[in-house]
Amino acid sequence: MYRAHIFHIAGSPAQETVAAHLVSLPDGALAVDADGRVAWVGPFDALPADYADAPVTRADYLIPGFVDGHVHYPQSYATAAHGGGQLLEWLDHCIFPTEGQFADPDFAHQAARYFIRRRIAAGTTSAMVFGSAFPVAQDALYEGTLRSGLRTVSGRGVQTVGPSAAAALITGEREAIDLVADEIDRWHAVDTGDPRTARVQVGIVPRFSLSVTRRTLAAMGELYDGVRDRGVYFHSHLNENNRKGDGEIAAVLGAYGTESYLDTYDGRFEEGSRVGGSSLLGRRSTLAHAVHCQPSELERMAETGTSIAHCPTSQLFLGSGTMPWRRTVAAGVNIGLGTDIGAGDEWLISRVAGDAYKVHISEDGDAGTALHPAELLFAATLAGARALDMEHAYGNFDVGKDADFLLIEKERWEPLHGMLTMGIRSDDEEQATEEELFTLLMGLRQPAIAGVYVQGRQVVAPEL
């Protein structure tokens, strides 16, 4: 039994109704059963008699574990790297070389431990992890995930073409597909055998359309057709950067001759967006960024249940622009948050939510919006679970879900303590609650996260 001020977004709301689903229990109790599931949640003074003798752990706040919808494991050491330019320059100068180091087993094992430590420190209980090209590094990631108790969806980053700086990461097309199929066979849902409950799952993860060819995309579509019903994921990047019209997006459209970037992942990768293979979109597909989408692309993502991993911290870092919040929400696409480590220089998802708040309040004219504190919490938790098609299992404290949560102690971070105890609050109780949640999310820093739990068990950080 855990006693704290509990915040979560109950039920399964649409984005537009999230604020009405905010639950705040100032003196709340969360009871976890022997299977690690939420047995009861409510005000402490209404706790059923069955729990009267349960041992109590207290904290200042208790919120659902954060879900990071887009984080690059082989860029763990590449945060705050000066790339001397935007996306394509930064990839060449900083990222391809750092990712090449993961071929070394000793390096990869150390990096996996570091990555898992960073996630635990930041309270990221679940994540869509953009993987390394090297199987030895992916094995270290999955082994470490199972040992620690975290949840990980990942897949080796596939590149079959690219600049010379990426040479170490590139394989032939047949080898690329064989390695992905092998990773799925060895690791997908390996812990429970069921993609609805597994903590370790696998996806097909091309770096982006410029890193593969039509033949690779066709082969991936064929592979996906054969593994979709096993709950295998698809993950990549979309419409991230278009500096001066000659960045990533222009390069993709130039290389494929399609009407949109999304078409390349939707089986329509032939000239003029003619169909050349199977679609990779669906409920277990997440595309990072989606900053510069055409209306038809947003429509198609909504139609197929494909989610966006919104990465404003990374977009600021690489000068990629701002995803239009209101237009994207209006299209009906689910939007989770991603750190995009290492272009994102911040591991803590609540800080990414903070950057979302800042960039969207700064959008021009009517597009600008002050996100509701409940929307920030939703994006950081339940929307992320939805993006991974795991909303049935975690993301809030609905009874019966897995108890994935964070304990927060405000005194561990003096500014947070100051803001939450001495900050001014509205006289209106509902408004004061929303203000408190906002300050908690915006002001949270890693030292204040006192406990990280998945399925009711505290996760364990490996030694470095």
Ligand SMILES: [Zn+2]
């Ligand atoms: Zn990324």
